[in-house]
Amino acid sequence: MKSILFTGGGSAGHVTVNLALIPKFIEDGWKVDYIGSVDGIERRLIEPLEGVTYHPIATGKLRRYFDWRNAKDPFKVVKGVMQAYRLIRRLKPNVVFSKGGFVSVPVVLGARMNKTPILIHESDLTPGLANRIAMPFATGICTTFPETSQYIKAGSTEVRHVGAVIREEIRQGDAQRGRAFCDLNASKPVLLIMGGSLGARAINSAVRAALPELTRRFYIVHLCGKGGIDPSIENSSYRQYEYVQEQLPDVLAMTDIVITRAGSNSIYEFLSLQLPMLLIPLSKRQSRGDQLLNAASFKEAGYAQVLEEEQLSAETLVAEVTKLYDERHTYRYTMRRHAQQDALSSVYGWIGGIAKP
Numbered sequence: 510m511k512s513i514l515f516t517g518g519g520s521a522g523h524v525t526v527n528l529a530l531i532p533k534f535i536e537d538g539w540k541v542d543y544i545g546s547v548d549g550i551e552r553r554l555i556e557p558l559e560g561v562t563y564h565p566i567a568t569g570k571l572r573r574y575f576d577w578r579n580a581k582d583p584f585k586v587v588k589g590v591m592q593a594y595r596l597i598r599r600l601k602p603n604v605v606f607s608k609g610g611f612v613s614v615p616v617v618l619g620a621r622m623n624k625t626p627i628l629i630h631e632s633d634l635t636p637g638l639a640n641r642i643a644m645p646f647a648t649g650i651c652t653t654f655p656e657t658s659q660y661i662k663a664g665s666t667e668v669r670h671v672g673a674v675i676r677e678e679i680r681q682g683d684a685q686r687g688r689a690f691c692d693l694n695a696s697k698p699v700l701l702i703m704g705g706s707l708g709a710r711a712i713n714s715a716v717r718a719a720l721p722e723l724t725r726r727f728y729i730v731h732l733c734g735k736g737g738i739d740p741s742i743e744n745s746s747y748r749q750y751e752y753v754q755e756q757l758p759d760v761l762a763m764t765d766i767v768i769t770r771a772g773s774n775s776i777y778e779f780l781s782l783q784l785p786m787l788l789i790p791l792s793k794r795q796s797r798g799d800q801l802l803n804a805a806s807f808k809e810a811g812y813a814q815v816l817e818e819e820q821l822s823a824e825t826l827v828a829e830v831t832k833l834y835d836e837r838h839t840y841r842y843t844m845r846r847h848a849q850q851d852a853l854s855s856v857y858g859w860i861g862g863i864a865k866p
């Protein structure tokens with residue numbers, strides 16, 4: 510029996526592609542293991558899956574800012590590498606698939622020490638820190654955006670632009686089920702707000718300040734992230750959830766337009782469903798600036814409007830949403846012409862191709 514080891518975590522964005530691939534490997538009779546962190550979102554999303562064994566290891570976060578924990582973390586990373594090395598030596602996977610996030614670095618190093626072939630996947634336009642560290646040890650690198658290869662240092666590792674790997678169920682939603690889940694009837698268009706898997710405080714407060722205006726025209730479904738719910742709001746056209754998992758495809762099926770961060774997986778999911786989007790990317794102050802580039806690429810292609818967080822207020826939000834809704838047909842037309850690559854099959858095939866016999 511062939512066996513594959515997945516890794517990746519820290520945010521849902523680093524797990525989504527794995528969630529899309531895992532069922533295919535299980536279906537084809539592979540043994541599937543996953544190395545993630547002790548308390549990251551990946552544990553919550555992966556551990557309950559049937560057919561996957563989850564192995565938690567120690568992780569040190571690679572922070573770009575000063576924090577006393579930075580002094581302790583190198584020791585955790587070394588511990589994580591030793592744990593990953595031993596696990597891989599015992600599990601003997603034929604191949605490792607790494608989605609990035611800080612938990613993936615020790616796994617890639619441990620796999621390299623065990624001479625296990627490694628395929629890396631990058632969702633964002635520019636590679637994240639964990640993937641940049643891991644790339645020299647990989648057999649191949651899959652990219653989502655066509656522009657990404659120019660940000661990867663030439664070396665012996667093969668880079669392929671495979672496109673966005675999208676979970677099959679994303680396109681299998683049902684609008685009626687979505688409306689029943691949210692308890693909304695069909696009398697107004699639906700505006701979905703998704704502040705990234707970790708929520709977005711700035712977006713949440715701007716939306717709430719604009720609520721009276723926005724709900725005059727729309728039903729609002731607000732995915733506000735952990736701890737983001739405001740129980741004091743009473744508005745019959747407003748529904749709030751921290752995070753929606755199995756019902757997300759149904760919610761997407763009833764959605765007309767979206768306000769979102771510019772996380773790569775989310776925006777490609779919306780593109781695949783031709784949902785016009787207003788992107789409010791994380792700024793350079795809050796991140797390495799990858800979402801600004803993701804957003805600029807989508808704006809350039811005509812798939813999205815962009816509102817920078819510095820300009821975000823209740824007034825600008827209402828103005829941008831109104832414009833987006835009025836121009837929705839143009840956006841949909843442009844998005845329909847986006848050629849969808851079958852990234853899921855390409856990645857699946859490539860993994861099979863590099864797996865040790």
Ligand SMILES: CC(=O)N[C@H]1[C@@H](OP(=O)(O)OP(=O)(O)OC[C@H]2O[C@@H](n3ccc(=O)[nH]c3=O)[C@H](O)[C@@H]2O)O[C@H](CO)[C@@H](O)[C@@H]1O
Pocket residue numbers: 520521522523525632633703704705706707732751752753754757771772773774775776778791796799800803
């Ligand atoms: C703060 C941060 O570090 N953000 C990064 C993180 O974002 P984040 O984790 O938000 O990642 P993405 O937007 O790429 O993906 C979020 C995933 O979670 C799913 N989802 C979200 C909300 C919900 O209620 N239910 C649900 O299922 C979405 O459908 C999507 O598949 O990874 C992305 C991909 O590397 C990066 O582009 C982002 O910059």
